[in-house]
């Protein structure tokens with residue numbers, strides 16, 4: 462496989478990482494996600510990593526980068542479905558996904574993205590009065 | 591201690607790094623490692639394999655299945671003939687990177703392993719050996 466599919470669900474982009482990505486494939490995913498956000502005006506990005514059997518420092522950095530770049534493009538990122546063994550290993554590796562919101566599954570992730578977007582819009586309305 | 595199985599695979603492309611993760615996972619499963627132990631070993635292997643490729647200019651991995659009495663373990667030896675690491679202590683520090691990474695590969699892989707050793711001399715290359723026992 463030489464590309465990870467990106468789906469559009471409402472105003473969110475949905476990526477389900479089903480294969481062990483080599484580094485260039487992971488970087489290509491980051492690039493095409495950013496392009497898609499700009500093209501579609503998506504307000505949310507959901508990364509489903511429930512099939513991913515490891516997160517090392519490269520993938521961790523990639524997830525952090527996607528979240529902060531998406532933020533600049535006015536989209537909220539939520540990572541869903543991290544396996545417990547992966548989460549335990551991340552802590553020992555020394556990696557913190559501090560800038561990233563997480564949810565247990567896709568449904569909860571979509572709800573979280575909705576709340577983040579709505580919360581931001583309310584705050585904006587208050588500011589603009 | 592007995593070496594029951596011994597195999598060497600190349601670490602020359604980023605696809606090889608994917609293969610390293612797969613082979614290490616398969617061996618760990620075959621030895622009866624639990625899911626958390628498998629994940630720790632695969633993650634450590636991924637970090638060191640990437641270093642072998644990105645900093646060492648490529649090299650190889652030797653995978654050995656070990657038995658010591660009733661204990662079973664996996665030993666992974668990564669070697670390259672790259673530039674070597676001038677200051678190992680510094681390279682082992684959390685956050686130290688010369689390549690724009692997170693600087694957690696060596697230090698993190700050590701935390702994820704039962705045994706960890708590194709040997710490097712400038713101009714000669716680098717050898718990183720890690721093992722995890724069940």
Ligand SMILES: Nc1ncnc2c1ncn2[C@@H]1O[C@H](COP(=O)(O)OP(=O)(O)O)[C@@H](O)[C@H]1O
Nearest residue numbers: 641645646681687688689691692693695696716
């Ligand atoms: N095989 C190697 N050959 C030469 N230098 C290496 C090798 N492995 C690691 N290093 C050096 O050690 C540093 C720290 O490595 P690491 O902890 O994996 O962090 P990162 O990969 O994020 O830089 C690297 O930036 C590099 O300078």
Ligand SMILES: [Mg+2]
Nearest residue numbers: 637641691695
């Ligand atoms: Mg590294």
